[in-house]
Amino acid sequence: MTADPAAGAREADAAPEPGADAAAETVPDAALGQRTEPEPAVPEPRGTRLDAWWSRVLSDPRRRLLWTWGAPIAVTLVAAILRFWNLGHPQQIVFDETYYVKDAWTLWHQGYESTWPEGADADFARGDTMLFGDDPSYVVHPPLGKWLIGLGMAAFGAGDAFWWRASTALAGTLAVFVVTMLARRFTGTTVVAVIAGLLFAVDGNAIVMSRVALLDTWLMLLALVGVWFVVLDRDRSWRVLESRLAEAAARGREPGYGPALWARPWVVAAGAAFGAATAVKWSGLWFLAAFGLWLVVQDALARRRAGVPFWLSGALLKQGPVSFLLLVPVAAAVYLASWTGWILTDGGYARHWADDPANRATGVFEWVPTWLQSLWHYHQSAYTFHIGVHGDHPWQSNPLTWLFMVRPTNMYYREVPGCGDQCVESIMGIGNPLIWWAAAAACGYLVYRLARYREWQVGIALLGLAAGYLPWLGYLDRTVFQFYSIVFEPYLILGLAIAIGVVLGRPSDRTWRRQRGIAIVAVYLFWVLAVTVWFYPIWSAIPITAEFRRLHFWLPTWG
Structure with a gap:
């Protein structure tokens, strides 16, 4: 990150005023009856003992290299443990996995999404995965996310829920590493970068969205990688x-x-x-x-x-x-390539729509291949569907409340038979409140900081937040869910990391200021980790009592 604009003022405050030494005339010592020279001014201490020790640790090039790359890798491994542990539980299709897991399986088998019989979710979970038919299914999202979800199943089969979710868990894990790299580029320090990676690694929304096979984590990762490439291009x-x-x-x-x-x-x-x-x-x-x-x-x-x-x-x-x-042409080519299965096979939905002379384009667009005309028609239909999604869902949420996590999504709930004391399992898409609420406040501060100092790092973080969040404000009457926020969560985390870097200060800051910053951040991180431990059972379907589950609902809208 660029130097704190206030840092110059802090340095100036610490420096003696011009002419101060000259103005300090010798004065008579009344007791001794003679003139003495004044003691030299003691410079105000800077940094802390921790800073001095850390500087000595990193003075060795090998240790510095180990810290520079080992720490980001370590925090990524923490993310992997939280995402992959017991990933195959529940052995049951949860929430919108009913669309994407089965669509992914048929894509890998037929090249297009096809239909399933009634009640196929339970059969699929029991291992009867070949019940799909040849008729196409009408889907409204492009295919790439489902191709990616299907990677684990294509390699190891669909009998174990672990492989339904493994590639998505990997995507969520890789996103932690990318956030760490971006945070280091933004702040210029591996310490703050590792803090950013840790916050993303232990947040509940990121953990839950990595442990269920939905599209949004893949959207988040690919967009985040694009932002990383833009930053690399800048340099x-x-x-x-x-x-x-x-x-x-x-x-x-x-x-x-x-x-x-x-x-x-x-x-x-x-x-x-x-x-x-x-x-x-x-x-x-x-x-x-x-x-x-x-x-x-x-x-x-x-x-x-x-x-x-x-x-x-x-x-x-x-x-x-x-x-x-x-x-743009590269983006368009990649997008079109994702439809290769639909283009090269005959069974996809509306694949031969333009083969009907009544539907085929005439005049200026008559030269357009019929497959492309059919694909365009399919896109028009899907767009009409998207803007017309209205209705009531018990876990829908208003986008205006997403930054404050007012209505998280309950993706799975089951009473465990034979557990005693009303034992239940659940997967709740609740973010770590200490991370989310602090990040929302930090991004408000970053708006001020951008206006005041015009730092490009702050601009990137806020632009990513705007690209992932603001478009939803145009669809306030549409059925939407809190978990869509995973797409812009990395930029919330980056904004929080920038703010944490300001609180931490620098080793060259006055000792009292540096000590205070380190203490505040250390206490904050301790409670963040404690809250993650507290909430992890309802993020990962660990059996708990119903009463213990209710203790996690800090807001009345969470239950």
Whole structure:
């Protein structure tokens, strides 16, 4: 992260005023009757003993390397344990797994989603997994997420629920590592990066969404990877721009609008990631649009900083079209490729819709292949379905309440026979309250910080939050659920990590300020971990008493 703008003021406060030494005249010592020199001013202590010890630990290059990469890997392993432990329980299709697990299985067998008989969930859970028919099923989400969910089943079979969920658990685990890497790039410190990874690793919403086979964790991971690639492009493209401008200056050329940079592999990679996110759920388009615009803004600021005279025109009219060509066609190609199974087989829903002369396009669009016309018709139908999803569901929630986690989703509940004392199992999509509520407050602070200091790291975190959250505010009357928030949770965590970095301060801060920051963060993390231990049974379907389960409902809307 860029230096804290307030840090300069803190350093100035600690420094002696100009001329202070000269003004300190010698004074007579009344007791001794002679003049003495004053004692030199003692500089105010900085940092803590912990900082000094840690600096000595990291002075060895091998230990520094171990910390730099070992700590992020360790926190990722913590995430893996919380997500993979007893993952096959319950051996039962829960919540919307009824759509995605069975659709994934038929995709891997037939290339398209097909229908199942009534009551197939129970049969599937018992191991009778080949009951699907040849008729197509009408689905409203693109195929990629289901292809990815099916990876475990394709490799090891569908008889064990562990393999229904294994690839999704892996996606949730990898997301923790990516958040750690982004947090280190944002704050410049592995300590805060590991804290960010730990918070994401132990949060209940992230754990639950990694332990059930739904699409949203894959959408979150692919969009997050796209953001990571955009950040990597920022570092690389600025260096390339400065190098190109230096070469032009050496040849006596005026910079004008600045060069058009075509060699930007991270932009191409970001396009592929955002295209893949869109191929899981269409809401990935918002990330493509938001960070496509971010690239233009970033290029404009880079050119202005480099002294390009027409920096804004150069970013909009010269580099902008290039960035579009590097980003959007790649995203479109990846998205279309996700439909390969539907395109190459004959059984998919509406696959031959345009083969009917009554439906086929005429005139200007007559040249379009019939399969593509049929696919476009399918998309129109799915879009109409999406915007028309209304109705009452006992666990639906208003998007306005998502940041405060007012109505989490109950995905599974069962009374355990023979357990005694009303023993129950449940999977509740409740985030760790200390993480969620602190993150919501931190993002409010980041809005102020962005306006005050214009830090690009803060801008990225808030833009990711906006891309994943704000579009839902246009569908307040639609049936939606709190667990959709997993898509923007990484940016809540990154925002909280930035705020924690400010609270922690730096080793060069005054000792009292640094000690206070470390103490606050340490106490906060202790209670975060304690709350995770308290809630983990209702995140992972561990049998508990009904009364103990009710003790977890801190808000009346949670039960």
